[in-house]
Amino acid sequence: MGKESTRDRILAAAKELFYREGIRSVGIDAIVTRARVTKPTLYYYFESKDALVAAYLDERNGAILSSLAKTVEATPGKIEDRIAAIFESIAKATPNPRWKGCPIIRGAAEFAADPEHEVRRIASTHKKRVELWLTQILEKEKIAGAALKARQVGVLLDGAIIHAFMHGDPDYARAAGAAARCLLRT
Amino acid sequence: MGKESTRDRILAAAKELFYREGIRSVGIDAIVTRARVTKPTLYYYFESKDALVAAYLDERNGAILSSLAKTVEATPGKIEDRIAAIFESIAKATPNPRWKGCPIIRGAAEFAADPEHEVRRIASTHKKRVELWLTQILEKEKIAGAALKARQVGVLLDGAIIHAFMHGDPDYARAAGAAARCLLRT
DNA sequence: GTCTATAGCTTGATAGAC
DNA sequence: GTCTATCAAGCTATAGAC
Numbered sequence: 001m002g003k004e005s006t007r008d009r010i011l012a013a014a015k016e017l018f019y020r021e022g023i024r025s026v027g028i029d030a031i032v033t034r035a036r037v038t039k040p041t042l043y044y045y046f047e048s049k050d051a052l053v054a055a056y057l058d059e060r061n062g063a064i065l066s067s068l069a070k071t072v073e074a075t076p077g078k079i080e081d082r083i084a085a086i087f088e089s090i091a092k093a094t095p096n097p098r099w100k101g102c103p104i105i106r107g108a109a110e111f112a113a114d115p116e117h118e119v120r121r122i123a124s125t126h127k128k129r130v131e132l133w134l135t136q137i138l139e140k141e142k143i144a145g146a147a148l149k150a151r152q153v154g155v156l157l158d159g160a161i162i163h164a165f166m167h168g169d170p171d172y173a174r175a176a177g178a179a180a181r182c183l184l185r186t
Numbered sequence: 187m188g189k190e191s192t193r194d195r196i197l198a199a200a201k202e203l204f205y206r207e208g209i210r211s212v213g214i215d216a217i218v219t220r221a222r223v224t225k226p227t228l229y230y231y232f233e234s235k236d237a238l239v240a241a242y243l244d245e246r247n248g249a250i251l252s253s254l255a256k257t258v259e260a261t262p263g264k265i266e267d268r269i270a271a272i273f274e275s276i277a278k279a280t281p282n283p284r285w286k287g288c289p290i291i292r293g294a295a296e297f298a299a300d301p302e303h304e305v306r307r308i309a310s311t312h313k314k315r316v317e318l319w320l321t322q323i324l325e326k327e328k329i330a331g332a333a334l335k336a337r338q339v340g341v342l343l344d345g346a347i348i349h350a351f352m353h354g355d356p357d358y359a360r361a362a363g364a365a366a367r368c369l370l371r372t
Numbered sequence: 373g374t375c376t377a378t379a380g381c382t383t384g385a386t387a388g389a390c
Numbered sequence: 391g392t393c394t395a396t397c398a399a400g401c402t403a404t405a406g407a408c
Contacts, residue, residue, distance in 0.1 A: 006373080021299045024210050027401060040404075041374055049402065100298045108352050109295035112286045113207045115354070124352050152365040155358060159345025166294050166310050168301070172341060179338040182372060183365055192391080213383060225385075227392055235384065 007045045010035045014056050019103050023053055023110050023119075053107070054118050060103045061126040068130065072137065079141040080184040083134075083153060087177030090160055091170035101165035105158060130154055143184065153180050193231045196221045200242050205289050209239055209296050209305075239293070240304050246289045247312040254316065258323065265327040266370040269320075269339060273363025276346055277356035287351035291344060316340055329370065339366050 013035035017026045028049060032042050046052040068086060075085040093099040100106070108123035134150035143149060160176035163169075199221035203212045214235060218228050232238040254272060261271040279285040286292070294309035317340045324332035346362035349355075 022210075022296065024208075024296075025299065028403080029401080038375060039402085040376090043403065044373065097301070101295075105348060105352075106295045106298055108348075109287075109292045110208065110210070112292055112351075113211065115283070120352070127349065127352055148361055148364070151358065151361045155345035155349050155362045155365070156341060157345070158348050159341035159343070162291060162294075162344050162348065163313065163341050165298075166291075166306075166313055172337065175334055175337045176341045178334070179341070179365070179369055183368055186368060214385080215383080224393060226387090226394090229385070230391065 006035075006037060006041065010037060010042055010045055010052070011055060011059065014052050015059065018053070018056050019100060020098070023107060050118065054122060057104060057107055057119060057122045057126075061122065061129070064102075064104070064126070065129060065133065068133065079138065079143065080181045083137075083180055083184060084177045086157065087160055087173050087180060090157075090164055091173035091177070094164045094168065094170040094173060099165075102158065102161050105161070127154065127158070130157070138184075149183055152183055156180050156183075192221075192223060192227065196223060196228055196231060196238070197241060197245065200238050201245065204239070204242050205286060206284070209242075209293055236304065240308060243290060243293055243305060243308045243312075247308060247315070250288075250290070250312070251315060251319065254319065265324070265329065266367045269323075269370060270363045270367055272343065273346055273359050273366060276343075276350055277359035277363070280350045280354065280356040280359060285351070288344065288347050291347070313340065313344070316343070324370075335369055338369055342366050342369075 010031065013031050014026075017030055017034060021030075028039060028042060031052075032039050035042070042052070046055065071085050071089050072082045075082040104123045104126050107119045111117045111119040114120065131150050131154045134153055135146050138146035138150055156176045156179055160173040163172035163176075196217065199217050200212075203216055203220060207216075214225060214228060217238070218225050221228070228238070232241065257271050257275050258268045261268040290309045290312050293305045297303045297305040300306065317336050320336035320339055321332050324336055329335060342362045342365055346359040349358035349362075
């Protein structure tokens, strides 16, 4: 824990600033200042700003998948209760002013112009991984039509995040959770 | 129709560029070039870039609400069929490379850092108007729990747009449409 | 590996003429 | 109302010293 490499410090600064302010509006200057390095040092570890952005989103991808799994594993009960716990965790995050929705969706939105950009590739892959993970959970519970239902729950999850964020109102996540319950019960 | 004011030309150029490239990545220079005016002319009609952005999103707000109403009015059948027609229209738009999701969500994502920014206010208001409109439709059809169901359908709609856009796959909109049908049938 | 210094470009916005 | 000309500040990235 005591060892914190220069590269880690740069990535941590980027993570904080990109999430808080958005990718495009954060300059290299702000990142190097926060990481207490200089620009050439940053460019020694990362080829370009795009490469740093990709490293940031790759890290988020893994962290989010772990967090989802942790939430479901920690929740006892029927499958719909365990899935609903994810929506409840979104609801709980909503009032926190530092919570600004899903970094991956926001990244994809910022790079909407370019379908070939690596940010877009990372974003699509991440959401497909979430969907696959949901499918596997539902299959394990012998839910009929697991693939379709996983897709529908995935769509509800991101809709819930966006609406909860846009309105600053946790009820959107809870309404979406109730919708997911309804779908899984059928 | 023949009359196209300078102001209209600027707004049309902004609309095209902001939607295609994103708000932050489009400079005033690109807009004035496309509108065939010069910078001082743009600043004669719009106080700042922010004011132009607000005018752009206000226009989109109205256009989207009209388009939703038109889709539902043009579709015969049961209420779930008419709501599902909205999801089908998203599915049909998805393969078009010029379609880049919802301009209002994308705007809100680009300005996620600042909850007080006018873009955020316009975005939240727009989504609440869509939700209210859905509530009124469901109430007219004597659907029980219209407010909650309208909220759930609204969340599904934006989740559908995001996933269809991120993956470039219309099936996400259709899966969401099926979920909406399921909710409305209950 | 990390620094100082800076190149070279683009940005949003304005002064002042007509 | 619309122009030419220009500004200060921001950006990503690099050359070269240590």
